[in-house]
Amino acid sequence: MATANHNLSQFYSELPSAAEMRFGIVVAEWNPEVTEALLEGAIRTLRAAGCPEKHIQVKHVPGTFELTLGAQFFAEYTEVDAVIALGCVIQGETRHFDFICQGVTQGITEVQLHWNMPIAFGVLTVENQQQALDRAGGRHGNKGDEAAAAAIQMVHLQLEMDAAAPDRELDRRSVN
């Protein structure tokens, strides 16, 4: 959770170089003033870690619920090493919030395990727009920065572990 003690744009460790890494970013169009700020943060962090512009692909989907399939499209149709999923769900008067949050959390977990590919969870689940803006470049930092950093760290870890297991080929679709 973003709290007064933790700023989303400050990382616990120094990031590895992302110069050789490729990323897909899937962005929800709902709450665009928030999600476009998350996108800016994610791209800024990737670039700061050395990722070339041409290694970053951005695709938009209608809402947070569609992030799962957007991430799967990246896994299926492109050569990216990781996907960064960015969205913002704001609590309303109905239970829609719960269903979207549950769906995207479970969906992204399933896609990353199925594809053996890191998918960073850059989704804000908040009570109101101010809480979202506070975490999209406001006083609590930017969830897009945090998600991009997580993606870089997980790709680095995967490459390191793959290199230490030379008899195995990196298998993207580990489960059929």
Ligand code: DLZ
């Ligand atoms: C329908 C809906 C609602 C009520 N709220 C949000 C939201 O706060 N954030 C968001 O990203 N998307 C929302 N959506 C849209 C759903 O994610 C989805 O796009 C639609 O249900 C169509 O599948």
